[in-house]
Amino acid sequence: MxxxxxxxxxxxxxxxxxxxxRDVRVLWERLTAARARQLELIELPFPxxxxxxxxxxxxxxxxxxSTCRALLNPARRLPVGVIARILAFYPLASDSTERHLEVYSLCQISSRWRxxxxxVPLLWTTLRLILPDATNPTYADARLYMIDWFAxxxxxxxxxxxxxxxxxIHDDSVLRVEGLYVLVKLVCPYIDRLRYLSLGQVFRPNVLLSFLVQSQFKNLGSLVLGAPGDAPLPEALDVSYxxxxxxxxxxxxxxxxxEQELLLPFSSSSYSIALKDFPMPFNRLTYLTLESVDVKDWIKAMQDCTLLQFGMFHLKGTFSACDEMLDGGKSLLSYLTDLTLTFEGCVNPTVFNLVETSVLSTLRIGSSMPDHLDLWGPRANGMFAQMSKLGLLSLVRAWPIHIEVFHQLLENSPHVIELELELNTDVAPVFDALHNRTPVLQCHVPRLKTILIDMVIYAxxxxxxxxxxxxxFLDFLESRAGTLKRCCLHVDDDEAHHVVREQIRKVLKKSTSGVSVSLTSQREMKDRGWRRRLPNHTSANETATYREAALKHxxxxxxxxLPDPTVLGERYSHRVFQPGMSxxxxxxxxxxxxxxxxxxxxxFNQRVYVEKVHCIKVEEMAHDDLSSQEGGLFVTDIDKRISFIDMQAYVPAYTHIEYATYLVDENAGGMAIAPEIVGKQILGLRWVADDTDVSLVYAVNFLPSET
Known part of the structure; x- marks a missing residue:
């Protein structure tokens, strides 16, 4: 021991x-031998x-x-210098605003790690600062916290x-005065050292403009801007440029x-923020994300972004907006390789008539609205001409795509290697379009090696x-044998786990295509690689997805x-449905x-013991163990190591229990009496409180009592 x-x-x-x-290693050998002896004795027919x-x-x-194993762990013997060298390789290149929370985890390992x-100074270069609300206008604590962190x-x-x-904060005076005050007090002391700055959904647009045009960031490489969605906006922006x-x-x-809140029109004002109002060097940007932008503003921005390499845009506006801008000529984007375009209305391919990309290799495009076929065909030639070098084509946002549009996209993407489909439509015609037919018929995307199909949206x-x-699906795999290397299906948890997944596995056993098919089940849409970077794929969209799923089932x-408590509260128990549940x-x-x-x-392995025991009694004759904790009564068979009474919802916390052929526990809330336990069966159990007689029983092989 x-x-x-x-x-x-x-x-x-x-x-x-x-x-x-040395002593721990010797003890380890002795304990290993002793455990082997005990295991042998357990198998012998002793009493x-x-x-x-x-x-x-x-x-x-x-x-x-287990304790010896922890003591012998080599990580315990690492010198402080080696630990510091390990921490020096901590991934510092990303701009994740949650990284400072991981630094906290490193410091909580031990005092040596702390x-x-x-x-290691580089561990303390990233901070997500939670500002107080309007009830604390001084912001002194937040400022001191940031000073200590960056020190x-x-x-x-x-x-x-x-x-x-x-x-x-939605109070107009607070946002106008204290907002700028906060920016000056918090940001200006580090203005020459900031590499990444995020001001999203905190300050009013006029505060942001006032701060940006009056500050000079010499080393800032990344900037995130936003505004509270329902904050008031003045009739005009009073900014001294x-x-x-x-x-x-x-x-x-x-x-x-x-972010989308910054460029949206505000209900309290007729004025809306335009992208041109912000002093940004668009001609030097390589990465640009606009979560909600008018088509006209987007076209003007593209005319200046000549060095853009990565673009992600959610466009809004009418179909005629593109036609009105055709006389201005095309915007040349010679370095753009990765483009994401989503639309508030239906997909409008005519926007590609206003831009020209020569090295575009990745295109993500989609909309949740049905297609207008009038926009496709010859009017989409400008888009098709720029898809000839695509290596990855992704159709996103649960696009209810028309099959003719799908054929046109495939016909004009001959070099696509990876295809991602998040479609709100029947996939049978999709498989038929991707089928590799005889050499007489032309095959769409002949170089396809990887395909991802999102069946959560399909469900x-x-x-x-x-x-x-x-x-x-099987015919599609067979037709692509030898060329298609991997197929990934995102399957919904509830139905596919027991039905579709087994069916697909049975079908794949008969397949001789040699394609590696993986079935993944992942409900949280925001964590799916590229999808978490798409505009409008926020918590609101995730809530809508779960709401539609709940309605469907x-x-x-x-x-x-939120779920309506007035209706669902009558359908479900209060222990299952709580007001405010998401x-x-x-x-x-x-x-x-x-x-x-x-x-x-x-x-799952059910735990038959209680971690926090308040009172415990053992019935030696019946080999039963009775215990209570912070609410609940547990009766366990000592021989079989199974729990046959687990009553957590109806027994108050810190209950004193006694057993003498019957069970009695008394407390301020009432009295519970259980007659004799015979053959691991409770013959009756009654809870009496406030003159209310309610029979509450939960047991295996329960036999109702005469009462």
Whole structure:
């Protein structure tokens, strides 16, 4: 058995001396041999009481072995200098605003790791600062917190700062005065060291403009701008513009993201912010994201972004907007390789008549609205001419694409190697279009090697997941044998896990195509690679997805921002449905309940002991163990190691229990009485409180009592 010294060391991360390491290794060998002996005794036909003692001893030895394993872990013996070198390789290139939370995790390993982390300045160069709400106008605590944090980064390391608010400020005076005050006090002291700055959804547009035109960021490379969606906006922007050009104000700015709230018209004012109002060096940008921009503003921006390499845009506007701009000539984007275009209305290919790309290799395009065939055909030749060098084509946003449009896209993308489909339509014609027919007929995308099909969206469309064309899918794989290397299907958790997935696996067993088909089940759409970077794929879109799924499966009957408690509260128990519950939580709970009733509940090892025990009693004759904790009554069969009473919802916390052929527990809330337990069956259980007599029973093989 481990002595108290080693048990104390196991609770810390202190390194062991050479003598202590030798003693632990010797103890490890002894414990291993002792455990082997106990396992042999358990298998022999000894009396049950003796075997139970052996089991308990074996479990104790296993715990000691686990402690020895932790003590012998080589990570405990790393010198502080080596730990500092490890932390120096921490990924610092990304602009993730959550990285400072990971630094906290590194510091919580032990005091040695914390001291090592404090000695690595580059770990403290990124901070996401949560600003107070309007009830705390001084912002003193946030400012001191930022000063302490960046002080650990040294005097010259580049910094990344993301400002956010706990509660959005909508008071006009606070936003106008204190907003600019906050920017000056927080940002200006580090204005020459900032490499990344995010001001999204915090300050009013006029505050942002006032700050940007009066500040000079010499080293800023990435900028994120936004505004509170329902903040008031003045009738006109009162900004004194700096005579310096954007190239002087932001000489090293290369990446810009403008969130959708900033460019949307505001309900309280007739004025809307235009992209041209911001002093940005568009002619030097290489990455540009506009989450909601008018077509005319987008076209004007493209005329200046001659060095753009990566663009992500969500366009809004009428079809005639593109035709009105044709006389201005095309915007030449000679370096653009990655383009994402999503539309508020239907997909409008005529926007490509206004831009010219010569090296475009990745195109993501889509809309949630049906297609207008009048926009395709000859009017889309400008788009088709720029798709000849595409290597990746992605159709996104649950596009209800017309099959003729799909054929046109494939015909004009002969060099596509990877195809991603997130379509809200029947995929049978899609497989037919991708079928590699005889050499007499032309094959679409002959170089296709990877295809990704999102069946989560397909499951929510008019065609159910049960109608997935397995035969057409198999024919498609067979026709692509030798060329197609990988096929990935994103499958919905609830239906495909037990139905479609098994069907697809059975079909694939008969396939001789040799294509590697992977089935993934991932409900959170925001974590799916490129999808998390798409405009409008935010929590609101995710909420809408779960709401539509709940309506489709009959879990609700009304579209509301949150599940309606007045209707669903009558349908579901208060222990299952809570007011304020999100659509995601409601959907997942109901799917779990439905799968459980169908016999498809997930397998897991049920814990038959209680972690926090308040009172415990053992019935030696019946070999039963009774215990209570912070609410709940647990009765366990000691021999079979199974729990046959687990009543957590109806027994108050810290209940005192006694057993003498019957069970009694008393407390301020009432009294629970259980008559004699016979053959692991409770003959009756009653809860009496406030003159209310309610029978509450949950047991295996329950036999109702006479009362």
């Amino acid at each position: 481990l002595n108290s010294h080693f048990q104390t060391l196991a609770k810390t991360n202190c390194p062991l001396t050479d003598v202590e390491l 049950m009481a003796f075997r139970q003692m052996c089991v308990a001893e074996e479990e104790r030895i296993a715990g000691d072995l 001291n090592a982390a404090l000695s 650990r980064a040294g005097p010259s390391a580049p910094l990344a700062l993301h400002l956010d608010v706990r509660t959005p 700096n005579p310096l050009s954007p190239e002087v104000l932001l000489p090293n700015l290369r990446r810009v993201k403008v 929510l469309s008019a065609t159910t997941i049960a109608d997935f064309p397995l035969d057409g 009959g879990f609700a009957n009304r579209r509301t921002a 659509w995601e939580l409601l959907y997942k709970i109901r799917i779990m309940v439905r799968n459980s009733w169908n016999g498809h509940a997930p397998n």
